[in-house]
Amino acid sequence: MKDYKIKDIHDFYGKSYVSTVFFRNDRVKDKISAFKWFRLTIIELIIGVEILESIIMSFSLSPYSNYKNLDKDEYGATCHLSLFIPYGIINCLVRNSAVEVLYYKYYHQYLLLTPVEKYDIDDQKNTINCTRTRFAAKKELFSELIAFRRVYELTWFLLNLSIDILVYYFSDSLQAAIATAIGIEALRRLLTI
The missing domain is CATH 1.10.286 (GTP Cyclohydrolase I; Chain A, domain 1)
Known part of the structure; x- marks a missing residue:
């Protein structure tokens, strides 16, 4: 009996998840300062595993909470950003920053979340209001959650x-x-x- 060597020449994405977590990409550099990115990265490192678990849970939630324009096989249930943050003492203390982690990092940097409604940008108050905006996690990027963990x-x-x-x-x-x-x-x- 011959021992066969197994080959799979499918191209590996080759991206470094360490650099993805710690360094802003070109899409994000004009949206957030380096100092704020650093601060959000610290918060992400503290509560990131819990956020990932919450995103994973959104895949198993009822498809009735999905919007008709989203294919339920491609996206998890839609949630407000604050609902992706599990309850806990530390999480409650950093909840506002955790919402920013989800918006800037998981939506803009990692592309794991996508909004299903428009959010309001107020340039005079320098705010982005996502209160009425639901986000859905992309199932095709589900395997990346392991790398972030x-x-x-x-x-x-x-x-x-x-x-x-x-x-x-x-x-x-x-x-x-x-x-x-x-x-x-x-x-x-x-x-x-």
């Missing part, structure tokens, strides 16, 4: 590892480094309460 987890891991190394370097105590690692992981889990 990996970026969030990798970032927390690298942050924890870096701080542990610094603590060990300056204190020369393995116990202090282990306590720091446990403390950072506990903090990460507390942020999801």
Whole structure:
């Protein structure tokens, strides 16, 4: 019996999800400042996994909440941006910023969400009002959610590892480094309460 080598020459998209999360693309650069992008990225790293789970849940919601102009096989249920944010102590504290994460990052940068109604832009007040606008998640991009979750987890891991190394370097105590690692992981889990 021969062992066959399996080939699949389908072109891989080749995009880096790490750079997609941390750096603005050309579509977004004129919509948001670098400082605000940085601030929203920090918030995304804290609550991003929960947002992803909420988006996944929108795929399983009743198709009756979909609009007639959307194919229910291609999009999840339509929701207001605030409904993609799960309830929790931290999430409630950063709810307004989380809505901005969904708008600027998940809609404009990642293209995972699409509006099904128009939203109001008030240039005088410098606001975008999405209160009456529902968004739907694109099912064709569902597999990308795994990659975004990996970026969030990798970032927390690298942050924890870096701080542990610094603590060990300056204190020369393995116990202090282990306590720091446990403390950072506990903090990460507390942020999801």
